[in-house]
Amino acid sequence: MEKTAEKVLFKNYSMCLRDAVGIFTKQLINNLFDVDHLTENGPQTRARFLTILERLSIDNGQNLWTNFENSFVGIRQQLDLDAAAAHKIDPAAKSLEEVYLAYPGFYAIAVHRLSHQLLTLGVPILPRMMSEFTHSITGTDIHPGAKIGHSFFIDHATGIVIGETTVIKDNVQIFQGVTLGGVQVKKSLASTKRHPTIENGVVIYANATILGGDVVIGENSIIGANVCITETIQANSVVTVQSENKIFQRN
Secondary structure, three states: OOOOOOOOOOOOOOOOHHHHHHHHHHHHHHHHHOHHHHHHHHHHHHHHHHHHHHHOOOOOHHHHHHHHHHOHHHHHHHHHHHHHHHHHHOOOOOOHHHHHHHOHHHHHHHHHHHHHHHHHOOOOOHHHHHHHHHHHHHOEEEOOOOEEOOOOEEOOOOOEEEOOOOEEOOOOEEOOOOEEEOOOOOHHHOOOOOOOEEOOOOEEOOOOEEEOOOOEEOOOOEEOOOOEEOOOEOOOOEEOOOOOOOOOOOO
16 A cells, blocks of 8 residues: 655745835835835835734734834935945935946945834834845845944945844945955854944945954044954054065066
């Protein structure tokens, strides 16, 4: 007699929500910057938010939406400062419109400010899903728990990682490939500050790595490309990698 295959039971996870969160995030950004889009799609965005929360078994959706919606004006004001910083600093930026419409770093910051607000309101899972959606399209991985001040500029964006307990203060610039991470990856450290603090006016160039929750980069410091830092840097410092280019003449 042929054996009947045993039925294996797995817990269900709504993987299709990844697509729904991507659509919701794009609608949210469009609503934030386009009044006509908000008029046309605002109710749909709210309905999508409530459906996502219901699928995630998150209660009190209507109150959460109201509180979230009340934060939009303040978030837009923050983002206008971010865009102005990019336009002022980057010689390649020909207009503010170009920053809003074409800069992946600005897009990543925009989604981060929204996802961070949701996390502040106590919404689980969804903020991280929003940040991962942005990661997939910009190459920039900012945990929604990171605290970021005003006039933040990310240039080129690709390969940037900003950890959960990072604190970035005002007027900071970072370039592609920068990692603001932890020294150790241990579950027991989940409730401790594992990532660095970046003070006002710091510039961090490409592929620099700064690790550790006790590490502070002092204000107005410049961190050069490819530097690895695991200790505090005093204010007004310049940190570079000393290297020598050897040039040989070909025969």
